């Protein structure tokens with residue numbers, strides 16, 4: 288049996304296009320290069336604004352932002368904002384929760400506005416990792432109230448399978464050895480873990496993988512505690 292996951296072709300990712308320089312500034316620079324004497328009567332910035340306005344009015348230029356692909360502002364603007372995203376709230380009436388957007392003002396490098404701060408992509412990922420660990424704790428409260436036993440990292444093997452697959456995509460378990468001072472997390476995959484999934488099967492795998500990551504974090508915390516207590 289082949290281990291190639293599917294007989295189909297790999298889908299090609301869509302490539303983004305790079306942001307162009309402001310239209311008006313480029314046209315103004317071209318005009319002034321052709322007609323240098325105009326510089327005595329109009330500044331480059333003013334001519335750029337005139338060109339932009341004329342291009343917008345005549346439909347040569349769409350009102351879309353020319354600086355950033357992600358920007359949702361239209362017309363001439365200095366403050367750039369992407370679409371805002373926020374966490375769902377049950378009744379839709381409360382204050383927005385965990386709002387985030389890409390933003391850039393006065394041509395400074397864009398940042399992610401999140402948690403009342405501005406972050407680089409790496410800093411954003413660090414905050415997200417903290418929030419995911421926090422959500423594990425919230426889920427543990429739900430388990431506690433529902434009478435679900437907490438994970439016992441030292442005693443359990445955690446596995447994740449795709450629907451219809453004969454082998455596990457991943458297993459994880461705490462291992463110990465007299466030859467090693469500290470326990471470790473052993474992870475391994477199995478043969479015949481491949482599967483072709485529809486939407487429901489993919490949803491199921493996503494749920495199972497998320498649960499697997501939560502359990503993997505419990506294993507990680509177990510060996511981290513052993514390391515701290517050695």
Ligand SMILES: [Zn+2]
Nearest residue numbers: 352358360367
């Ligand atoms: Zn913009």
